Amino acid sequence: MTVLTDWVVEHIRAALRTRAMVPGATYSGYQLAADLGISRSPVRDGLLRLAATGLIEFTPNRGFRIIQPTETDIAEIYALRIAIEVPAARRAARILASQQGPTSPVGDVHDFIFATIGSRQGSRILAQLRDQLLAAPQIPGHGSADHQAIRRALTSYNSEAAGELMRRHLEHAALSRLTIVLDGNPEAAANLWQRVEAPEPAGDAARRRSC
Secondary structure, rough: HHHHHHHHHHHHHHHHHHHHOOOOOHHHHHHHHHHHHHOOHHHHHHHHHHHHHOOOEOOOOOOEEOOOOHHHHHHHHHHHHHHHHHHHHHHHHHHHHHHOOOOOOOOOHHHHHHHHHHOOHHHHHHHHHHHHHEEEEEOOOOOHHHHHHHHHHHHHHHHHHHHHHHHHHHHHHHHHHHHHHHOOOOOHHOOOOOOOOHOOOHHHHHHHHOO
C-alpha cells in the first residue's frame, strides 16, 4: 500500500511539472484511481499526504483542487527556504570537511544537503515547501548552473560560499517566479520580495521579545 501511495504522490507531482494537471483545476479522485488502474484507497492516502503539504485541498462532492499559490505565498515560501537552507548549506560543508571522505553530491543538491546534516525535520519541511511551488509558474532551465556552483562549494568545504550561493540561487528563483506572476513586472516583484524577505527592524524585534 505504501508503494502505491508513493506512486500516486509522485504521479501528481510529475503531472504538475508537465502541466498535465493544471493549478487551480479540480480533479476526481475516483477518475484518478481509474486512470492509474488501482483502488481508491492508495489514491485517497496519496491525496491526504499532498493535502498535508498544502499542494491540494479537498472539495465537497467534487474531488480535489490543486492550490495555486498567490504571489505573497511564493515570496513567503522562498523566504522560509532561505531561512532553513542557507544555514543548512553552511553546516553541510563543515560536516563534509570534518569527514574528509567522498564528497560528490548525488541527486538533488537541496536533498543532499539535508541528508548530509542528518535533519529529517528539515527534509520534511523542505519537501512541503517545494510541493507548494509545484503549482507556481515554472522556470524552464532554472538552477542547473547554480546547483553546480553550490556543489563545488560543498566539495571544496567552503561553508560561507555554500551558504551565499544558496541564498543567491533561492532569491533568483523567487524573483523569477514573482515576475511571471506579476505580469512580467520585475520592479513589482522586487518590491514584494523586499517587503517579505526584509528583516524586522531591531526595535520591533526587541519589543516583540519583551512581550
